[in-house]
Amino acid sequence: MTPAARVQASIEILDDILAGAPVEKALTGWARRSRFAGSKDRAAVRDYVFEALRCKRSFSALGGAETGRRLMIGSIRSNGIDPETLFTGERYTPEPLTAADAPRAFGSDAERCDIPEWLWPRFQTSLGDQAEAAAKVLQTRAPVHLRANIAKTDRAGAIAALSTDGVSAQGHPACETALEVTEGARKIAQSRAYSEGLVELQDAASQAVVAALDLQPGLRVLDYCAGGGGKSLALAAHSGVEVFAYDVNAGRMRDLPTRAKRAGVGVTCLQPEDVARQAPFDIVLTDAPCSGSGSWRRAPAGKWALSEEGLNALNVLQSDILNSAAQLVGPGGILAYATCSMLDDENGEIVDGFLKLNPDWTETLRKSWLVTHGADGFFTSHLTR
Numbered sequence: 001m002t003p004a005a006r007v008q009a010s011i012e013i014l015d016d017i018l019a020g021a022p023v024e025k026a027l028t029g030w031a032r033r034s035r036f037a038g039s040k041d042r043a044a045v046r047d048y049v050f051e052a053l054r055c056k057r058s059f060s061a062l063g064g065a066e067t068g069r070r071l072m073i074g075s076i077r078s079n080g081i082d083p084e085t086l087f088t089g090e091r092y093t094p095e096p097l098t099a100a101d102a103p104r105a106f107g108s109d110a111e112r113c114d115i116p117e118w119l120w121p122r123f124q125t126s127l128g129d130q131a132e133a134a135a136k137v138l139q140t141r142a143p144v145h146l147r148a149n150i151a152k153t154d155r156a157g158a159i160a161a162l163s164t165d166g167v168s169a170q171g172h173p174a175c176e177t178a179l180e181v182t183e184g185a186r187k188i189a190q191s192r193a194y195s196e197g198l199v200e201l202q203d204a205a206s207q208a209v210v211a212a213l214d215l216q217p218g219l220r221v222l223d224y225c226a227g228g229g230g231k232s233l234a235l236a237a238h239s240g241v242e243v244f245a246y247d248v249n250a251g252r253m254r255d256l257p258t259r260a261k262r263a264g265v266g267v268t269c270l271q272p273e274d275v276a277r278q279a280p281f282d283i284v285l286t287d288a289p290c291s292g293s294g295s296w297r298r299a300p301a302g303k304w305a306l307s308e309e310g311l312n313a314l315n316v317l318q319s320d321i322l323n324s325a326a327q328l329v330g331p332g333g334i335l336a337y338a339t340c341s342m343l344d345d346e347n348g349e350i351v352d353g354f355l356k357l358n359p360d361w362t363e364t365l366r367k368s369w370l371v372t373h374g375a376d377g378f379f380t381s382h383l384t385r
């Protein structure tokens with residue numbers, strides 16, 4: 001495909017998404033209809049689409065409106081290229097530009113920074129003088145991070161194994177298991193290091209949330225919002241730690257046994273009725289459902305789907321989960337609250353609300369990671385009584 005044909009394909013996919021199609025469904029639908037597209041074309045189109053979704057507000061201004069065509073015009077302008085070089089109207093290319101495709105000025109800082117207007121004041125309150133820098137990072141592509149599986153190797157061993165399959169990686173400062181892939185990211189899934197469980201795909205800050213826990217042999221740990229089990233596996237890589245996983249949506253843990261087998265670790269998935277029976281635990285980690293504001297680079301549709309009502313509903317759920325998880329912690333144990341959000345509404349405010357209602361609990365650690373630190377945005381707080 002020519003560069004202009006890739007732009008035309010991106011326009012069609014973006015129109016599908018703007019009409020309500022889920023992002024991955026729109027991308028795979030196009031790939032199925034376009035057998036002529038090779039893997040490089042698919043990757044390039046995917047990159048275009050994700051960039052346009054991350055920068056939907058600013059590209060709409062630069063392209064003059066929120067349609068697939070105008071988003072791509074905005075995208076091309078933002079990269080300093082004259083869209084007329086690609087919008088030629090030749091076969092498989094977008095129609096030439098008209099007066100209607102003119103850019104318009106940004107209406108606000110929130111628009112320029114690609115944050116929903118209603119959220120910008122809260123975003124600024126939460127991030128202070130880092131707000132604009134963080135919003136700018138959210139406009140860019142996320143790095144690819146891996147976790148060295150310490151049940152099988154260390155960071156140096158993982159780097160060496162990856163390099164034999166053409167994947168270059170280096171240590172990430174977030175924690176001792178974290179790796180940043182610098183070249184060959186598309187080869188990870190086929191690499192020996194991955195298939196033999198030496199590495200797992202996991203953001204560095206997500207790993208750092210686990211590394212912040214004092215995981216001594218003999219401890220019984222519950223991952224209370226286990227989802228796909230990324231944190232369960234990181235917990236279970238610590239020798240002698242007994243890990244239990246629970247998620248209200250058991251289907252999300254479906255692949256966890258296979259992933260645990262590949263990683264050479266043990267994780268016991270619990271049914272709802274087993275959770276209280278297995279309590280108390282020494283550590284209960286609650287990686288609570290949240291806006292995902294720290295990972296909007298990877299899932300940009302979430303940025304635009306979030307509403308004020310939705311955020312308020314999440315806050316109620318986060319408090320409920322923290323209260324339920326607290327019942328499962330043994331005396332002197334740790335209740336670890338975490339989110340992949342940078343919004344104080346979902347982080348410090350939830351913990352402060354819990355402490356106010358539960359004065360027998362105290363906080364022993366509070367830590368935030370911002371996207372400006374080179375990983376996803378994350379928050380964690382350790383509570384004990």
Ligand SMILES: C[S@@+](CC[C@H](N)C(=O)[O-])C[C@H]1O[C@@H](n2cnc3c(N)ncnc32)[C@H](O)[C@@H]1O
Binds near residue numbers: 230232
């Ligand atoms: C942020 S995700 C967890 C991601 C996961 N820890 C990981 O590292 O891959 C939050 C999870 O919480 C689960 N959840 C939502 N409400 C819950 C509840 N009341 N109790 C337990 N889990 C819940 C969701 O199904 C979702 O899988």
